[in-house]
Amino acid sequence: AQRVTQPEKLLSVFKGAPVELKCNYSYSGSPELFWYVQYSRQRLQLLLRHISRESIKGFTADLNKGETSFHLKKPFAQEEDSAMYYCALGGGSNYKLTFGKGTLLTVNP
Amino acid sequence: DGGITQSPKYLFRKEGQNVTLSCEQNLNHDAMYWYRQDPGQGLRLIYYSQIVNDFQKGDIAEGYSVSREKKESFPLTVTSAQKNPTAFYLCASRSRRGDSYNEQFFGPGTRLTVL
Numbered sequence: 001a002q003r004v005t006q007p008e009k010l011l012s013v014f015k016g017a018p019v020e021l022k023c024n025y026s027y028s029g030s031p032e033l034f035w036y037v038q039y040s041r042q043r044l045q046l047l048l049r050h051i052s053r054e055s056i057k058g059f060t061a062d063l064n065k066g067e068t069s070f071h072l073k074k075p076f077a078q079e080e081d082s083a084m085y086y087c088a089l090g091g092g093s094n095y096k097l098t099f100g101k102g103t104l105l106t107v108n109p
Numbered sequence: 110d111g112g113i114t115q116s117p118k119y120l121f122r123k124e125g126q127n128v129t130l131s132c133e134q135n136l137n138h139d140a141m142y143w144y145r146q147d148p149g150q151g152l153r154l155i156y157y158s159q160i161v162n163d164f165q166k167g168d169i170a171e172g173y174s175v176s177r178e179k180k181e182s183f184p185l186t187v188t189s190a191q192k193n194p195t196a197f198y199l200c201a202s203r204s205r206r207g208d209s210y211n212e213q214f215f216g217p218g219t220r221l222t223v224l
Binding site: 006009043044045046049086094095096097098099100101102 | 152213
């Protein structure tokens with residue numbers, strides 16, 4: 001069974017501070033991991049995916065298969081980063097995504 | 110912005126009534142999905158469809174039904190059998206071309222309230 005755990009419901013940091021949103025997954029096969037973001041009054045949208053190995057809006061995430069983690073990091077948080085962040089896991093031939101429960105990030109001025 | 114649209118934005122239903130939520134996409138995507146979003150629960154998959162005239166149950170399909178008669182449309186019916194239907198419903202679509210895990214594009218959502 002696929003499972004995604006985001007241990008923090010809420011995360012609050014100050015502007016300019018580093019931020020790390022944690023994501024752990026459980027899956028027996030080869031996983032595909034994603035981070036989706038939902039800004040206030042906007043649609044849920046893809047932030048980044050592990051196979052792209054790219055940095056989006058200063059965010060990066062590295063897949064650690066040994067620790068079954070895919071933590072999202074940004075060295076210097078900005079107020080516009082305040083949003084709900086969802087980690088998602090894909091696996092198997094049906095291409096379904098399993099989402100975590102989300103972490104609400106608040107970046108204070 | 111177009112792409113994937115959902116209607117209505119808000120929907121009120123009396124107990125015992127069935128209601129249908131609309132989801133339309135003009136992205137030429139093959140796969141479409143319905144999720145339910147509840148506070149503190151994240152997104153949970155209700156139904157999904159990889160191609161026209163075919164769909165599969167997700168993790169919480171009980172009390173819901175869908176159809177996929179056209180590539181562009183994937184309506185969701187919330188039946189009276191759904192015990193706790195008040196929630197925010199999100200529709201998504203995905204291209205099946207090329208990379209198997211292409212991005213899912215989400216609609217703006219429909220908030221359903223049972224009175």
